Amino acid sequence: MKILVVEDEASIAKGLRINFEMEGYEVELAEDGHKALELHSSASPAFDLIVLDLMLPEMSGYETCRKLRLVDKEVPVLALTARTLAEDKTQAFDCGVDQYITKPFALPELLSRVRVLLERRRRTLDQGMAVRVVEDKERFGQVTVDFGRFEVTNNGEVHSLTTREIELLRYFLQHDDVVLSRGRLQTDVWRDSAELTSRSIDNFVMRLRKMIEADPANPRHLISIRGTGYRFIREPE
Structure with missing residues (x-):
């Protein structure tokens, strides 16, 4: 290496x-x-x-x-x-x-x-x-996530993601409608980063909201759970 x-x-x-x-x-x-x-x-x-x-x-x-x-x-x-x-x-x-x-x-x-x-x-x-020839994409609402290209397309607008952002978004998608604490996110997504702070996790979530939400100030997919963490809803009511 x-x-x-x-x-x-x-x-x-x-x-x-x-x-x-x-x-x-x-x-x-x-x-x-x-x-x-x-x-x-x-x-x-x-x-x-x-x-x-x-x-x-x-x-x-x-x-x-x-x-x-x-x-x-x-x-x-x-x-x-x-x-x-x-x-x-x-x-x-x-x-x-x-x-x-x-x-x-x-x-x-x-x-x-x-x-x-x-x-x-x-x-x-x-x-x-x-898996190079296998399509690795997820879709919800107006959003398409291309994990192979590290890209999110929302209503025609394309956003590039970092490695950690794509890992976090994949984790949310894999745990649809589950309340996830910041501690669990730190353990499972940042499993090898002991220096991470809760504020850093919140900043990552805010950036994801700007990419996947129609109105980031009033999110429908990535919901805050007061005092705990977040809940991802793939198809909100």
Whole structure:
């Protein structure tokens, strides 16, 4: 498996490279966001994981991740950063980060999370090869969800989703008319992201509403359950 480490501190970058290579991974380094995007666009084979510092020169890690998600919604991104505030984590998840680890970090925890993300990536690639010719779509109301393309079409308007957004929407569809607590969503959808906050989940839901609801301020499909979480209704009365 192939990892891109985006880190401007040379000592940290080299240390990560050594430890990842000892685990048997192929590793490339980028010292800033521009270089990271350049390497990503030209990589063959593609990277299976990106380890991304958020405090980068010229282009922040947040902006780097936003630009990355415009062209690649599937590659896992692990934020490795000294930023510890809740709003930093929320912003990172909003940009499309899958995992969040703060510096200083425990190497065994980092390697464990890397293994989880790479195993998920491997399963996704294997499933994609197995079902490539099978249509993977869901329809409800005026909405069509294309899981293969990471797209939602609502009344003719097409929206692109991130990996986590598509996973969350699939989970709601699989649990139609079931009250889902934020804790359950964190466990089942963000099963490997201990840093997630309730506010982050709410932000993801608000973005989904903008894509699937005719009137996001008065949702009919994705309903809030006060003090608990959410209930998805495929075909409301």
